[in-house]
Amino acid sequence: GNSVTQMEGPVTLSEEAFLTINCTYTATGYPSLFWYVQYPGEGLQLLLKATKADDKGSNKGFEATYRKETTSFHLEKGSVQVSDSAVYFCALSSGGYQKVTFGIGTKLQVIP
Amino acid sequence: EAGVVQSPRYKIIEKKQPVAFWCNPISGHNTLYWYLQNLGQGPELLIRYENEEAVDDSQLPKDRFSAERLKGVDSTLKIQPAELGDSAVYLCASSLGASRNTGELFFGEGSRLTVL
Numbered sequence: 001g002n003s004v005t006q007m008e009g010p011v012t013l014s015e016e017a018f019l020t021i022n023c024t025y026t027a028t029g030y031p032s033l034f035w036y037v038q039y040p041g042e043g044l045q046l047l048l049k050a051t052k053a054d055d056k057g058s059n060k061g062f063e064a065t066y067r068k069e070t071t072s073f074h075l076e077k078g079s080v081q082v083s084d085s086a087v088y089f090c091a092l093s094s095g096g097y098q099k100v101t102f103g104i105g106t107k108l109q110v111i112p
Numbered sequence: 113e114a115g116v117v118q119s120p121r122y123k124i125i126e127k128k129q130p131v132a133f134w135c136n137p138i139s140g141h142n143t144l145y146w147y148l149q150n151l152g153q154g155p156e157l158l159i160r161y162e163n164e165e166a167v168d169d170s171q172l173p174k175d176r177f178s179a180e181r182l183k184g185v186d187s188t189l190k191i192q193p194a195e196l197g198d199s200a201v202y203l204c205a206s207s208l209g210a211s212r213n214t215g216e217l218f219f220g221e222g223s224r225l226t227v228l
Binding site for chain 2: 004032034036041042043044045046049051089091093099100102103104105
């Protein structure tokens with residue numbers, strides 16, 4: 001079956017540091033890949049997505065590239081802010097978006 | 113536009129008691145999901161509806177869990193009787209129907225259940 005593996009947190013960074021959160025996946029066929037973010041006290045919301053190999057998703061300064069050869073979709077940001085403190089979930093969907101599988105989430109804490 | 117609305121936000125009950133959670137999806141979203149999120153884990157699908165039809169309930173523990181979406185709009189998830197291990201956050205999400213789906217799920221804030 002499908003699965004998503006992402007690095008365990010928490011990840012603590014100073015403001016303006018570079019961020020990488022690793023995500024690898026196992027899936028049959030050609031899944032779409034997503035990063036969701038959950039800010040404190042809020043529901044999960046889509047951060048970015050990529051639907052085919054070599055696509056790059058980007059939003060709010062975050063980027064992730066769909067790497068089929070390494071089955072990875074690592075999340076990166078060049079300079080994090082305190083407001084980026086949240087839990088980040090890597091996810092994939094297959095079967096025409098019908099089934100979405102999530103990773104365990106990585107908590108990011110950015111300190112001033 | 114209103115987002116996905118869930119209630120109650122928090123519920124504390126004794127074990128063996130029943131509990132129900134309600135979800136109102138975004139208007140026009142035909143697909144509705146119930147997810148279970150344990151502490152420190154990602155969401156796990158319990159059931160998915162296309163309009164009023166449950167098209168994927170393979171992960172729903174049917175001995176104690178039930179769900180309905182009678183008119184293809186709002187939905188209720190029930191647990192009866194609750195067990196200690198049911199303590200978790202129950203998430204509702206919605207999305208456009210299969211033919212228009214972009215893959216984006218819209219989540220509510222969740223209902224946190226504590227079973228004592």
